[in-house]
Amino acid sequence: MPDASSPYAALIEITSRPETVFVEGRGSWLSDASGRRYLDFVQGWAVNCLGHSPPLLLDALKAQAEKLINCSPAYYNEPMLRLARLLAEKSGLDQSFFTNSGAEANEGAIKLARKWGSLHRGGAYEIITMEHGFHGRTLATMSASGKPQWEALFEPKVPGFVKVPLNDLGAVEAAITEKTVAVMLEPIQGEAGVFAATDAYLRGLRALTERHGILLILDEIQTGVGRTGRLFAYEHAGILPDVMTLGKGLGGGVPLAAMLTRYQTACFAHGDQGGTFNGNPLMTAVGCAVIEAVSMPEFLAQVAATGDYLASRLASLGERHGMGGVRGRGLLLALDLGREIGPRIAESAREAGLLVNAPRPDSLRFMPALNVSREEVDAMIAILEEVLGRLA
Numbered sequence: 232m233p234d235a236s237s238p239y240a241a242l243i244e245i246t247s248r249p250e251t252v253f254v255e256g257r258g259s260w261l262s263d264a265s266g267r268r269y270l271d272f273v274q275g276w277a278v279n280c281l282g283h284s285p286p287l288l289l290d291a292l293k294a295q296a297e298k299l300i301n302c303s304p305a306y307y308n309e310p311m312l313r314l315a316r317l318l319a320e321k322s323g324l325d326q327s328f329f330t331n332s333g334a335e336a337n338e339g340a341i342k343l344a345r346k347w348g349s350l351h352r353g354g355a356y357e358i359i360t361m362e363h364g365f366h367g368r369t370l371a372t373m374s375a376s377g378k379p380q381w382e383a384l385f386e387p388k389v390p391g392f393v394k395v396p397l398n399d400l401g402a403v404e405a406a407i408t409e410k411t412v413a414v415m416l417e418p419i420q421g422e423a424g425v426f427a428a429t430d431a432y433l434r435g436l437r438a439l440t441e442r443h444g445i446l447l448i449l450d451e452i453q454t455g456v457g458r459t460g461r462l463f464a465y466e467h468a469g470i471l472p473d474v475m476t477l478g479k480g481l482g483g484g485v486p487l488a489a490m491l492t493r494y495q496t497a498c499f500a501h502g503d504q505g506g507t508f509n510g511n512p513l514m515t516a517v518g519c520a521v522i523e524a525v526s527m528p529e530f531l532a533q534v535a536a537t538g539d540y541l542a543s544r545l546a547s548l549g550e551r552h553g554m555g556g557v558r559g560r561g562l563l564l565a566l567d568l569g570r571e572i573g574p575r576i577a578e579s580a581r582e583a584g585l586l587v588n589a590p591r592p593d594s595l596r597f598m599p600a601l602n603v604s605r606e607e608v609d610a611m612i613a614i615l616e617e618v619l620g621r622l623a
Contacts, residue, residue: 253269278480317522328489339476343490345412360414362396413445418454477490534562555569562598580618
C-alpha cells in the first residue's frame, strides 16, 4: 500500500518515476516545480515534434477552441476534412481514419487488414510482425508486438500474429501461408533500441507482399511526420505501403493519431469502426498546423542536417569513451554504449539537467524536437560528457 499522504498516492503506479514534477515547457526545455530547467531530448517519446508549447500549436488551439471544440464523429467537421486532404496529398495514400493514440491507429489497421482478408483473401487473418517490434498497449497491439517480456503477460492474447526477425526477407516469405493477410512493421524499431529496417529490405517486402497478394502495413507512429528527415520514413526506400499508421508527432503534443489506407483496402462498413473523440476538430486543427509546418522542404532539410550533426557528435562521444556506434536516421538515434549502463547514465543525466531515454540497458535513445538547435545539441553532448566522465 502506498503512503496515502504522498502527493503521488492517487495515481496507479505503472512505471518508476522520479519525484520531479514538471510545470512548464518551452521549445527544448522543461521546468519543474522548483524552477529548475532541463534540456529535453525525449520530448514525450518523439511526440513534441516542434518542441514544448510552440506558438504554432497554441495559435491553432486557441483559434479552433473559439469556434468548435467537439461535435460528434457522426458528423463531418472542417479541420477533420482538411487534415484528411493534407495527409492524402502528402502521403500518396487515399483516406484517413483519425484516432486518439497510436495504439488505436494500429488496432484499426489490424481490424482493417482482417476485414480485407475476410472479403478478398478467403478469410485470411494472420499478420506477420517483427521480433522486438512495438505497436502499442491494447491487447491486440501487444499481441502484434514482439517484446519478449510481454510473452506471458495478459494471457490469452489475441491470436494470429506470426513473428519473424527484422531484415530477414526469407523468414517473411517462409512464414506466408494461405492464412496470411499482411506484413506489419516499423521502419525503425524505436522501443527496441532504434534498429532500422534497411531500404533494400523494405523494397523487398513491398515486392514480396505484392507478389503474394497481401498487404504491407507500416507503423510510422514514431518515424512519421518528419522524424527521419523525410515526411514519412518509407520515402527513403521509394515505396508506398497499403496501410500506414501515424501518431506521436502528428499532434505535436496533443492526442492525435491516424490510420491511412488506399481506396482498394478501405473496406470498413458502417459500424465496423468508430470512437467518441476520433477526428474531433480541436485535435485535427492542430494536426493541420503540424503537417503544414513539418512538410515544408526547407524544414525537412534542416531535420536531416541536424540529424547528421547529432549523429556525428554522438559518434565522437562514443569513440572518446570506448563505446559502440550510432544507430537510426534523422532525429531518431541511439548510441550503443557497449555495456549495460544506460539506466545509470539516464538517471545521472537527469540529475545534471538533461532528459534522455535508455530503451535497453546498453543504449541511449535521442528524440529531440525536430527544430532543436545545434547549440542545444552541443549542450546535450557537454552534459553527457560530464556524466560519462563521472561514471568512468
